Amino acid sequence: MLTPRVWLILGLALALRAALFPFAENKHGDAPMRALIAERMVLDPASAADPRTYCQFGPLHTALMRPFVAADPLAPRSTRYLSLLAGIAVFFPFLALAEQLVGRPRAALAAFALAVSPLHLQASTTASSEALYLLLFVGALERLLAGLDGGRARDFAVAGLLASLAAVTRYDAWLALPLLVLAAALLRPEALRAPFRKLAVFSAAAALCPLIWLVWGARVGGDALFFAHYISADHTGLAATALARYGPVLGRLRQLGIWALAFVAAMTLPGAVLAGVALRRGLRPLSRPMRLVVVAALGPPAIYLLRGLLFGSFEPLARFALVPGALLLPLAVSALPAPPARVRAFQLGALASAALFSVAVWLVATVGRERIWAGAESMGALTRLDGEDRALARYLRAHRPPGAPVMIEPHVFADIAIEHAGGVPWTEAVSLIVTREPRATVAETLRATGAQFLVGYDQDGGWPRRLPDWPAHGVRFGRWRVVAR
Secondary structure, eight states: OOOHHHHHHHHHHHHHHHHHTTTOOSOSTTHHHHHHHHHHHHHOGGGGGSGGGGTTSOHHHHHHHHHHHHHSTTOGGGGGHHHHHHHHHTHHHHHHHHHHHHOHHHHHHHHHHHHHOHHHHHHHHSSOSHHHHHHHHHHHHHHHHHHHHHOOHHHHHHHHHHHHHHHTTOTHHHHHHHHHHHHHHHHOGGGGSTHHHHHHHHHHHHHHHHHHHHHHIIIIISOTTHHHHHHHHHHHHHHHHHHHHHOHHHHHHHHHHHHHHHHHHHHOHHHHHHHHHHHHTOSTTSOHHHHHHHHHHHHHHHHHHHIIIIISOOOOOGGGGHHHHHHHHHHHHHTSOSTTTTHHHHHHHHHHHHHHHHHHHHHHHHTTOSSOOHHHHTTSSOOOOOHHHHHHHHHHHHHOOTTOOEEEOOGGGHHHHHHHHTTOOGGGBHHHHTOSSOOSSHHHHHHHHOOSEEEEEOSTTSHHHHSTTOOSSSEEETTEEEEEO
16 A cells, blocks of 8 residues: 555655756666667667677666667667666565565655665666666565465466566576575475475576576577676676785775675665664574565675685675665664654665765765776766766767767776767777777777777876877867877
């Protein structure tokens, strides 16, 4: 039942997301790359038939972005509408899930924390996949708990289908779902008898889309796990870079700090603290449904953390804490006294801490630095391109003839965000489809790659200082220097 208080929370969630949407830009969380993939599939529909077009990403998110992009091709906002809709729609299954776990009054408090969550605000206003994934995964959990409580086979089937869609949105589900099924069997002994068949229905339905994805990858691309190999190599490389920079001890301690801050960004400070208090008491005092949700929430991050600490082969990113943090919000509010006690204090604390946190990480990312530090800004509610990146994107959008290839130096992956913002399709982005390294000279690079625009970042080791024939004068945006042929 949607009470007036719940309607106010939904209104707050909608107002905050609608207010930030015009100013947000695709910068973090693979958002610009996902946007480029969706744009490519609209411009070249045949590319959607090759699983490698989706790179390492689950195919559902970019596939669902296509209708929005088709309505307004190469407009940066069009890639973000799906996230906005998912970021608002999630409150309905989330409230139902939280009500099953902690009752209606506390469910509203959990929804309030999600409404002001900096990471969920960011996910709802950019082309990242977390907003859609959270919607599907929360829906799957809510129906699964309803099935375990009521025993209706259709609830298990619906839960499995939603989980299957979540699994081809983000691969976190490939870790969370087996743990969830195992916990459902072990934490509910009666599930080992008659309801076991219904858990099998859930498992079979959940495996449907992943199996199709694996078979498709094997038949068309020759490697069923091409995406896993890409992801593993990517994170191993990122982790190795961090360990080389900070050392083996500090590099690992840094991972603990990133996870802690990311959960604050996902849950707000009061939510994260209360969840920690509840978890410190252990799982035994919790209800069985709550224990299932905790296992589903913390299973993937625990695996990622162990990989990072023990093997140094995983680099945490802030967005990885969004879904676990959102799922832990009902646990967090369970640690509060029965409402209405401390309701206002919790809401004011969540709202104030979310606003202050977002401002703080923005200041850390921008004040006194030559470029934005992505690790800080990626935790806040609003992400925007650097001023020089935005200026370069505007220049390319205004001056690049249709079909003209562009080669941008891949400085901290800024080339991807600039190309998306500048309306450069993936198939005309040289650093994505040809090479990310120049030849020995500007002239040879232009000739070999076919680029009509060559853009380098003028700092130590940057292309303008490495290539001896880089023109002394020309178009410049901050440290970006442009050679236009």
